[in-house]
Amino acid sequence: MSTGSISIKGLSHSYGATAVLKDIHLDVSPGEFVAIVGPSGSGKSTLLSLLSGYLKPTSGVLERTGTTRTVHQADGLYPWLTVEGNLALGLPKLDAASKRRAVSDMVGRIGLTGFEKAFPHALSGGMRQRVEIGRALCGGTDVLMLDEPFSALDYLTRLKMRGELCRLLEDQPRTVILVTHDIEEATQLADRVLVLSERPASIVYELKIDVPRPRDVTAPGVVDATKAVLKAMGYEP
Amino acid sequence: MDTKHIRNSINSWLYPSLTFGTLLLIWWLASARGYLSEQFFPTPAAFVTGFREEFASGSLLRDTLASLSRVAAGYALSVAAGVPLGMILGTVLGARLALLPLLNFLRSLSPLAWIPFAIFWIGIGHGAVIFLIVIAALPTIALSTMAAVAGIPKVYFRVAQDYDLKGIHRLTRVIFPAILPQLVTTLRVAMGLCWLVMVAGEMLAGNTGLGYLIHDANNGLRLDLIVVGMVMIGLLGMLCDRLLMFLTRLPGIRWGYDR
Ligand SMILES: Nc1ncnc2c1ncn2[C@@H]1O[C@H](COP(=O)(O)OP(=O)(O)OP(=O)(O)O)[C@@H](O)[C@H]1O
Ligand SMILES: [Mg+2]
Numbered sequence: 001m002s003t004g005s006i007s008i009k010g011l012s013h014s015y016g017a018t019a020v021l022k023d024i025h026l027d028v029s030p031g032e033f034v035a036i037v038g039p040s041g042s043g044k045s046t047l048l049s050l051l052s053g054y055l056k057p058t059s060g061v062l063e064r065t066g067t068t069r070t071v072h073q074a075d076g077l078y079p080w081l082t083v084e085g086n087l088a089l090g091l092p093k094l095d096a097a098s099k100r101r102a103v104s105d106m107v108g109r110i111g112l113t114g115f116e117k118a119f120p121h122a123l124s125g126g127m128r129q130r131v132e133i134g135r136a137l138c139g140g141t142d143v144l145m146l147d148e149p150f151s152a153l154d155y156l157t158r159l160k161m162r163g164e165l166c167r168l169l170e171d172q173p174r175t176v177i178l179v180t181h182d183i184e185e186a187t188q189l190a191d192r193v194l195v196l197s198e199r200p201a202s203i204v205y206e207l208k209i210d211v212p213r214p215r216d217v218t219a220p221g222v223v224d225a226t227k228a229v230l231k232a233m234g235y236e237p
Numbered sequence: 238m239d240t241k242h243i244r245n246s247i248n249s250w251l252y253p254s255l256t257f258g259t260l261l262l263i264w265w266l267a268s269a270r271g272y273l274s275e276q277f278f279p280t281p282a283a284f285v286t287g288f289r290e291e292f293a294s295g296s297l298l299r300d301t302l303a304s305l306s307r308v309a310a311g312y313a314l315s316v317a318a319g320v321p322l323g324m325i326l327g328t329v330l331g332a333r334l335a336l337l338p339l340l341n342f343l344r345s346l347s348p349l350a351w352i353p354f355a356i357f358w359i360g361i362g363h364g365a366v367i368f369l370i371v372i373a374a375l376p377t378i379a380l381s382t383m384a385a386v387a388g389i390p391k392v393y394f395r396v397a398q399d400y401d402l403k404g405i406h407r408l409t410r411v412i413f414p415a416i417l418p419q420l421v422t423t424l425r426v427a428m429g430l431c432w433l434v435m436v437a438g439e440m441l442a443g444n445t446g447l448g449y450l451i452h453d454a455n456n457g458l459r460l461d462l463i464v465v466g467m468v469m470i471g472l473l474g475m476l477c478d479r480l481l482m483f484l485t486r487l488p489g490i491r492w493g494y495d496r
Contacts, residue, residue, distance in 0.1 A: 052395075053398075068399065069399045070395065070399055074390070076392050078414070078415075080414040080490075080492055081414075092400065092401055121495050136399075
């Protein structure tokens, strides 16, 4: 399976006079899971917009292979489409019969059997989030970008969703960039965690995490990594 | 749950019936007791007689059909042109810059100001009334469609980009469904406007129709027939709005009201 790679050199971005990102260097190899944490307003969502090609950087070089899809911070499901309809958006090239099969397969994998014909407003926050992730994974994008995908959910649901994301990715491995406020989430899921500084943000800390999967939040390697990241962000108990 | 549902649907008939019933009662009492002189307002009995007369002669049906067909034609033309125009205005900056002032000018200009030209160009009758309806409804529909497009959350366009919805698909599969709930509201407002303009247009530039019926009755001092025209216009306008309201129950539209 071809998955995308990303290479960024000396990338900076400003909105008008507001400098948001400053001199970012980052290489992501195919299949890698990278998590980005940082203070609110530091430019994490902006970085994803740049990576997906929605914004053009003010300066610097950004190279990328493969297609990208983003699971957005705000509700990105189309409210006029059912669960099935939203999932089918991910499969534009299939004929009707294979599309139906692929959609019902994905409905099963995100645990929404019986809700195929439901509209997003009739789903819970966690269900909607699963549909969004399912839609992004339908039809195989190379790079999956997640912008605080679980931040609106309660703690237990968040833990469950992490497990489900891992399971989905095991079936369909791909490059993942996860933006999150939740440091535990980053260290439990990612191969590598990057910490951004305050605005204008650059990468101030980087940690590789070599704990084998599946990982539990309470696994020693994950706990150590969480402590290290917290320390890098200036939090000392 | 079920009994609540039944009670609601009974109430939705009962309450309006009470309102109208009370008004009828007041009208009847005021006329019978002589508080309301026949010189100022017809009695219920005169109204019924007038209604029967108009109905029996067939002229009520003829006027109603004339009015309905004008509203239908003017409305259809306005929607068919106004909605696409509004979508273009909402998505193409150049079109917006070029046409927005003109549309705002037209909207601020009362359609009735066009009556002299409508008669001068088209002549009294069908065409002139339809022209007046279109000149009133089209700018309103186009402008509020445009506003609806401007209000679409940015994230829908980013999703469209991720999922390769470009060009015509962006228009038909993202922009159009995204504005549908607001479009239904626009369509209801525009329908009300069409009725208003139809009446005024027929009074001044028509020779048939319910508006003309009122105009004609006024000339003949037939207060009863004026009220017959008024009642028909009000009832039919309500009916049209009701029909459009059914649209809000469609699954592709209801999401806009259920959130
Ligand atoms: N479209 C825009 N125009 C102008 N400024 C913007 C725009 N989008 C973001 N900004 C500014 O850029 C900065 C970074 O925003 P961004 O959304 O990338 O932060 P973030 O790290 O994702 O924050 P959060 O964690 O709260 O989601 C903010 O200070 C914001 O004010
Ligand atoms: Mg953000």
